[in-house]
Amino acid sequence: MQVQAPAPPRIDPDAPLVIIRKAVAHSVPATQGGNGNLVAEPPALQAKTKPALKPKPAPKAKPAPKAKPAPPPIAAPKKAGRKEAEKRERKHRRHSRRINRRAASLDLKNGERVSLSIEGWSRFRRATLVVTNFRVALITRVPPQVRWIPLEEVSSVTRRWQGAHSIVVAAPTEVITLQKAKRQVLASFQELLDSEVMQARRGGGQRHNADITQEWCDRATLVWDSRFQRFRLWIRRHPVVTVVGITLLASGAFYLSSVLTSAFSPVR
Secondary structure, three states: OOOOOOOOOOOOOOOOOOOOOOOOOOOOOEEEOOOOOEEEOOHHHHOOOOOOOOOOOOOOOOOOOOOOOOOOOOOOOHHHHHHHHHHHHHHHHHHHHHHHHHHHHHOOOOOOOEEEEEEEEOOOOEEEEEEEOOEEEEEEOOOOEEEEEEHHHOOEEEEEEOOOEEEEEEEOOEEEEEEOOOHHHHHHHHHHHHHHHHHHHOOOOOOOOHHHHHHHHHHHHHHHHOHHHHHHHHHHHOHHHHHHHHHHHHHHHHHHHHHHHHHHOOOO
């Protein structure tokens, strides 16, 4: 049986020409089946898989503003540093000269060295209290005088108020007194001197000198044999009584002189 194709539609030549625009349809791909017929692919396979959109990266956090570094300290001028160094050097030279003068006036013995020193006043005179490994000495400038006590002969080291803060170093035949305005300096010096005395009194130590010991014994004999030296020692041990006595004597002398003057003055 033969199938006839349908007849094409007849076109009227007098009919107006109408143009119809149609969207171009995508051709559906087909695959050949097993029997030779073309089979359209399913829509799921027809649509091309679009690549997944990559997530937008999160906006980067702006770094915190860095703290400005502190400005470097202003360096001292070189001239000021040079002046300070020169000042320290001059002070060191003066200190060295003072130590040499003290050693010369003290007549240090063999093996004797200065360990402590402090400057102040002694009975209205500039003085220096020096401690060596053998003795403690007071050196006055005007008049130049040196009085000393062997460390093992020191009986007491005390601080008193005698018009100013004072440190008193006493022995059986000698008393040394030094005044200074700063009490803390005298307190620290007293502690150091006490430790030096304790070390000198320990047996078997190298804190004794035969020449110093012999000279001290000779001086002690002279003091006990002389009334004037004993009186001078008593005055040094009791300075307050001495000042009061001098004041009373001066007042009595002034009163006596005024009475005598009025008695022997001519009457007008």
